[in-house]
Amino acid sequence: MALTSDDMRRLAALARLELTPEAEGPLVTQINGFFDLVAQMNAVDTTGIEPLAHPTDAMGEAVALRLRDDIASEPASEAIRDTNQRSAPAVERGLFLVPKVIE
Amino acid sequence: MSEIHEWRVAELSRQLQAKAVSSVEVTQHLLARAEAHQGLGSFLHLDPERALAQAKLADAQRNDGHAAPLLGVPMAHKDVFVTEGMPTTAGSKMLAGYQSPFTATVVRRLMEAGTVSLGKLNCDEFAMGSANENSAYGPVKNPWDVTRVPGGSSGGSAAAVAARLVPAATGTDTGGSIRQPAAFCGITGIKPTYGLCSRYGMVAFASSLDQAGPMARSAEDCALLLSAMAGPDLDRDATSLDVPARDFTQTINQPRAGATPDKPLSGLRVGLPKEFFGAGVSTDVNEAVQAALAQLTALGATLVDISLPRTELSIPVYYIIAPAEASSNLSRFDGVRYGHRAAAYDDLIDMYQKTRSEGFGDEVKRRILIGTYVLSHGYYDAYYLQAQKIRRLIANDFQAAFQQCDVIAGPVAPTVAWHLGEKANDPVASYLADIFTLSISLAGLPGMSVPAGFGEGGMPVGLQLVGNYLKEPELLQTAHQFQQVTSWHTASPKESVL
Numbered sequence: 001m002a003l004t005s006d007d008m009r010r011l012a013a014l015a016r017l018e019l020t021p022e023a024e025g026p027l028v029t030q031i032n033g034f035f036d037l038v039a040q041m042n043a044v045d046t047t048g049i050e051p052l053a054h055p056t057d058a059m060g061e062a063v064a065l066r067l068r069d070d071i072a073s074e075p076a077s078e079a080i081r082d083t084n085q086r087s088a089p090a091v092e093r094g095l096f097l098v099p100k101v102i103e
Numbered sequence: 104m105s106e107i108h109e110w111r112v113a114e115l116s117r118q119l120q121a122k123a124v125s126s127v128e129v130t131q132h133l134l135a136r137a138e139a140h141q142g143l144g145s146f147l148h149l150d151p152e153r154a155l156a157q158a159k160l161a162d163a164q165r166n167d168g169h170a171a172p173l174l175g176v177p178m179a180h181k182d183v184f185v186t187e188g189m190p191t192t193a194g195s196k197m198l199a200g201y202q203s204p205f206t207a208t209v210v211r212r213l214m215e216a217g218t219v220s221l222g223k224l225n226c227d228e229f230a231m232g233s234a235n236e237n238s239a240y241g242p243v244k245n246p247w248d249v250t251r252v253p254g255g256s257s258g259g260s261a262a263a264v265a266a267r268l269v270p271a272a273t274g275t276d277t278g279g280s281i282r283q284p285a286a287f288c289g290i291t292g293i294k295p296t297y298g299l300c301s302r303y304g305m306v307a308f309a310s311s312l313d314q315a316g317p318m319a320r321s322a323e324d325c326a327l328l329l330s331a332m333a334g335p336d337l338d339r340d341a342t343s344l345d346v347p348a349r350d351f352t353q354t355i356n357q358p359r360a361g362a363t364p365d366k367p368l369s370g371l372r373v374g375l376p377k378e379f380f381g382a383g384v385s386t387d388v389n390e391a392v393q394a395a396l397a398q399l400t401a402l403g404a405t406l407v408d409i410s411l412p413r414t415e416l417s418i419p420v421y422y423i424i425a426p427a428e429a430s431s432n433l434s435r436f437d438g439v440r441y442g443h444r445a446a447a448y449d450d451l452i453d454m455y456q457k458t459r460s461e462g463f464g465d466e467v468k469r470r471i472l473i474g475t476y477v478l479s480h481g482y483y484d485a486y487y488l489q490a491q492k493i494r495r496l497i498a499n500d501f502q503a504a505f506q507q508c509d510v511i512a513g514p515v516a517p518t519v520a521w522h523l524g525e526k527a528n529d530p531v532a533s534y535l536a537d538i539f540t541l542s543i544s545l546a547g548l549p550g551m552s553v554p555a556g557f558g559e560g561g562m563p564v565g566l567q568l569v570g571n572y573l574k575e576p577e578l579l580q581t582a583h584q585f586q587q588v589t590s591w592h593t594a595s596p597k598e599s600v601l
Contacts, residue, residue, distance in 0.1 A: 051491030055547020
């Protein structure tokens, strides 16, 4: 089942991307070309196989993942906040500015 | 005395130790050389002032009796590592002018080990690519033939090391991005076991695959660098492996346990996956790899036929999982907290869309769209979950193979470096060329690329060596012993070509 231009526009909206009309056609062709490759995955019997989300999960007990304590470990100060916001496009009094969302 | 830029890290370390040369002299020489070869496109940012200050400090420390092996050794970093005080772009317009408030752990560790940072190196946008043609700041050229690609995504790192602009560089490998450019440019690179090097401060592409590693001109140099880069970073990276830091240089010079100096690799079983030697490999690459295997046999290794039956499947599996993770990771680029923001927009959603459409290049958009699709309702099970299940089967295939062998060997890529533009408009053709590196990344295993001769057009060929989890010492030892009896890694591109 091949993706259509409508599908591509729907996906673009979900991904918060805008596609130009010129870009859309080649994209549909390229992505459908890729999904031709994906078809071979359907034939693989994976009954009873646990998904591997993370390679650490395949390495055995010795290297199990862990959680650290849920505590703030970074010091807080206005100076640090200002440094962290240095590369933000629009900031005022320590706040990130965005277009108006509530009328 | 050969030219300073010809010295590998180990040699440079000895010369600095002997005070035959100062770090400032080496740094000045390499900065001038990098400046003169800007046409290669490998550097995105050169920082002479900072580099010379670090070099001066390294020289002062040496005079005070410090003798760390990397003290005063200049290098440069792939531009996906964030660096306080130097810009970080990840090869994207999205991060033009971005200044990180902190430094990536691997860069910090290398600096603490005494290295001098000359600057930042070009790469495919957000490390997505196999030819370094996806950088928003222009392609990188292959120093062996400037009409060809250097490989990707760590193309700037590979080209800079091959062209002798730096003795070493950092790289990152998600599906082959250290190994393939190392092979294409005739240098040595290692992607360690997933989690060995901290991901803290690496601009995220696919978090379950991303791994940092060194790129240099010998296995010995890679061992020196990796010893400084690797190690637990438990508070900063939840997937950092809790295994003690190791000195990888300790064992590379020694014969294997039970072996003799004339047959240092006696007892080493080298597995040859039949899927890596089929019709898909070009004749020139196959011949070079076969000659390298004969060399390993001469060193005492035995060759064992093995099978990795899901090698071909690793392409769709990888190109579903990596874009899925990328679509999630790259959602952070919204024009609010950092990076590009569109100049004109109607409302918040329109601002997001315009910002992302302007900031991201074509390949990044393709992968975000594929990722969004395979994670969307109704397709998640058929694509993403099925890919993760096959990923488990692929990891199991490797464990079965390691019952029969200690390391796995084969080509890094099916061909030598192709010409600039050749696959630029055909993403699937480019994905197919990743066939021999993807499965190793999916399983999280360590893999190396070692120069193994030359093929079509006089272009370098890489031998790939793959080990089981945390077997970096064995990989580096095998590669180092190979480099004691071969000289492919010492060959350099013609100066006149650069």
